[in-house]
Amino acid sequence: QKEVEQNSGPLSVPEGAIASLNCTYSDRGSQSFFWYRQYSGKSPELIMSIYSNGDKEDGRFTAQLNKASQYVSLLIRDSQPSDSATYLCAVSGGYNFNKFYFGSGTKLNVKP
Amino acid sequence: KAGVTQTPRYLIKTRGQQVTLSCSPISGHRSVSWYQQTPGQGLQFLFEYFSETQRNKGNFPGRFSGRQFSNSRSEMNVSTLELGDSALYLCASSPLDRPLLTQYFGPGTRLTVL
Numbered sequence: 292q293k294e295v296e297q298n299s300g301p302l303s304v305p306e307g308a309i310a311s312l313n314c315t316y317s318d319r320g321s322q323s324f325f326w327y328r329q330y331s332g333k334s335p336e337l338i339m340s341i342y343s344n345g346d347k348e349d350g351r352f353t354a355q356l357n358k359a360s361q362y363v364s365l366l367i368r369d370s371q372p373s374d375s376a377t378y379l380c381a382v383s384g385g386y387n388f389n390k391f392y393f394g395s396g397t398k399l400n401v402k403p
Numbered sequence: 404k405a406g407v408t409q410t411p412r413y414l415i416k417t418r419g420q421q422v423t424l425s426c427s428p429i430s431g432h433r434s435v436s437w438y439q440q441t442p443g444q445g446l447q448f449l450f451e452y453f454s455e456t457q458r459n460k461g462n463f464p465g466r467f468s469g470r471q472f473s474n475s476r477s478e479m480n481v482s483t484l485e486l487g488d489s490a491l492y493l494c495a496s497s498p499l500d501r502p503l504l505t506q507y508f509g510p511g512t513r514l515t516v517l
Contacts, residue, residue: 337506393438
């Protein structure tokens with residue numbers, strides 16, 4: 292079992308819709324959770340971090356964390372074609388605090 | 404502030420050769436991590452250095468090694484290259500002692516092994 296699981300997609304949504312990206316993790320002791328965006332041919336860029344249960348909003352992005360279900364999600368409201376990218380979920384903490392685990396990423400396509 | 408820089412950006416090597424990649428973190432950042440990214444395996448953690456000490460290591464063979472200098476610049480070395488080592492190698496730096504709270508990635512080095 293991989294430490295972090297994501298649906299590889301592609302997830303296609305129309306412009307203006309809400310895109311919902313999901314991630315599950317295996318280490319129940321994990322403490323820090325991140326969403327990175329990676330455009331084709333570019334390096335990952337941190338867009339959200341979340342450390343406690345509940346929702347965290349930043350502009351059009353909302354990260355949701357449920358530690359009991361070991362589940363992290365990212366909602367993108369009013370999706371734009373420029374949001375088309377691969378979204379990587381990353382988790383750290385747990386039995387090896389300084390180790391970072393990435394999911395394989397979900398490819399998002401926002402259609403005009 | 405300048406971002407994380409990596410050199411070279413592109414590299415072509417043949418099987419059996421060795422290669423050294425370089426990473427300069429953001430000024431003031433003391434933690435440097437290295438990752439390998441391939442289409443099949445995704446982003447995989449190689450190792451992390453803080454104050455010239457390797458603090459964490461991923462599940463890669465001993466052919467992959469690294470080091471960090473007193474100015475926080477880091478290098479990684481891959482010896483006896485294999486075709487499967489073709490990948491994008493990413494370096495990330497962090498300003499905090501707990502590095503994985505925030506990481507900033509460099510542009511990567513694209514290594515092709517022929």
